[in-house]
Amino acid sequence: MKGILLAGGMGSRLLPLxxxxxxxxxxxxxxxxxxxxxxxxxxAGIRDILIISSxxxxxxxxxxxxxxxxYGLSISYKVQSSPRGIAEAFIIGESFIGQEAVSLILxxxxxxxxxxxxxxxxxxxxxxxxxxxxxKVENPEAFGVVSFNKEGKVTALEEKPKNPKSCYAVPGLYFxxxxxxQIAKSLKPSLRGELEITDVNKVYLNQNHLRVECLDKKVVxxxxxxxxxxxxxxxxVEMVQKMQGVAIGCIEEVAYxxxxxxxxxxxxxxxxxxxxxYGNYLRGLLEG
Numbered sequence: 001m002k003g004i005l006l007a008g009g010m011g012s013r014l015l016p017l018x019x020x021x022x023x024x025x026x027x028x029x030x031x032x033x034x035x036x037x038x039x040x041x042x043x044a045g046i047r048d049i050l051i052i053s054s055x056x057x058x059x060x061x062x063x064x065x066x067x068x069x070x071y072g073l074s075i076s077y078k079v080q081s082s083p084r085g086i087a088e089a090f091i092i093g094e095s096f097i098g099q100e101a102v103s104l105i106l107x108x109x110x111x112x113x114x115x116x117x118x119x120x121x122x123x124x125x126x127x128x129x130x131x132x133x134x135x136k137v138e139n140p141e142a143f144g145v146v147s148f149n150k151e152g153k154v155t156a157l158e159e160k161p162k163n164p165k166s167c168y169a170v171p172g173l174y175f176x177x178x179x180x181x182q183i184a185k186s187l188k189p190s191l192r193g194e195l196e197i198t199d200v201n202k203v204y205l206n207q208n209h210l211r212v213e214c215l216d217k218k219v220v221x222x223x224x225x226x227x228x229x230x231x232x233x234x235x236x237v238e239m240v241q242k243m244q245g246v247a248i249g250c251i252e253e254v255a256y257x258x259x260x261x262x263x264x265x266x267x268x269x270x271x272x273x274x275x276x277x278y279g280n281y282l283r284g285l286l287e288g
Contacts, residue, residue: 001124001175002100003046005037006089007053007061007107008080013226022057024107025064026230028249029237030278032064033224036110036249040173043254044120046103048074050096052089053107055079070269071251072260085194086172090184099178101127104197106172110233112240112248113219122213123175129209131175132201134168135221136214143169143223144198146212154205154212159190159198168214170201171221177209252282 011018017026024034034051041049049068051061058077068075078092089104090097123131134146140161147156147166156165174197183203187195204210215221222233237248247253252269255261261269266286273279 001044001046001127002097002102003041003044003049004089004093004096004102004104005034005041005049005051005107006080006086006104007034007051007057009083011225014230017227022053022060023225024053025057025060027234028110028224028230029234029241031237031249034061034064034107035251037105037107038065039249039251039254040105040109040111040120041103042071042073042251042258042260043117044103044124045258047072047260049076050093051075051077052080052092053077055081070261070265071255072258072265073255083194085189085192086197087184087187087195087200090176090181090200091195094181097178097181101175101177102180104174104176108224109172110222110224110249111171111173111219113215116215116219119213119215119219127175127177129177129207129211130180130201130204131211131213133171133173134212134214135171135219136167136217137169138167140164140167140169143171144201146170148212154210157198157201157205159196170198171215172223174201176200176204247281250281253285256285 007022007024011023014023025032028036053061058079062077065075080092141164145158145161145164145166146154146168149155183200184195187199190196201210224230224233241247252266256266263286266282270279270282
C-alpha cells in the first residue's frame with residue numbers, strides 16, 4: 001500500500017503564523033506538525049509516501065525530510081497549485097498510486113493510543129473497498145459526519161452539517177482501493193468549489209464497499225487547524241512524553257521499531273540531533 005500525506009491548504013485559521021510558513025511545519029511541542037501524520041502512515045507499515053503541498057511550501061518539506069531514505073522511506077513530492085479539496089489528492093497522485101491501494105492522511109491530524117497500531121494493522125490486513133474511521137466529538141458540525149442505524153450499519157455521510165445526525169466525526173485518515181482515482185475524477189465540485197472526500201466515501205457507501213472503524217477514547221485524535229488546537233496538542237504531547245517517557249510522532253523511533261532502519265542508521269540520526277533532548281531520547285532507544 002502507498003501513502004499520501006496532504007499538507008496543502010492556506011492555513012487561514014492560523015494567520016499570521018502561516019503567512020510565510022506551512023502550518024505543517026509549525027511545532028507541536030518538540031516536533032514539526034508533519035511528523036505526527038507521517039508517523040501514522042509508518043505505523044501502518046507504509047513506506048512509499050507522496051507529500052502534496054503548495055509550490056511555496058514544498059521546498060520546506062524537502063529540506064526537512066528529503067527523499068526519506070534515512071528513515072527507510074521513499075518520499076516523493078507533488079504540488080497542489082491551489083486548494084481544490086481533499087479528493088483532488090488522488091488525481092494529483094494518480095501516477096504515484098498506479099494500481100496499488102492507498103492511504104490518505106491530512107497533515108494536521110494527530111492520532112495516539114496504545115491500541116492504535118493494532119487497529120492500523122487490522123485495517124491493512126483486511127483492506128477491501130474503503131475504510132474510514134469514526135470518532136465521537138462534541139462539535140460534529142465542524143467535520144464530516146458518519147451516521148449509523150441501530151444495527152451499526154452506516155446510513156449517511158454528511159460534510160459539516162448544520163444539524164448533524166450523529167456525533168461521530170470522520171478523522172482525516174482514509175484507506176482506499178486504487179479505483180479511488182477514477183472516483184475522484186468523476187466528482188463534481190461542491191458549493192464550496194472543492195472535490196469533497198465525503199463524496200468519495202458516499203460512492204463507496206452506495207457500492208456497499210465502505211467500512212467504518214469506530215475509535216474509542218483509548219485513542220486520542222487531535223485536529224490542529226486553529227491556534228487553540230495547536231496549544232492543546234502541544235500541551236498533550238508534552239504531558240504524555242514527560243509522564244510516560246515515550247515520544248509521540250517520533251519518526252526515527254517508528255522507523256527503527258518497524259525495521260525500516262538499522263541500529264547504525266538510528267545512531268546517525270541521533271547524532272544529527274546533537275545532545276539535545278530529542279537526540280538523547282533516540283540514544284536511549286539504543287540503550288533500552
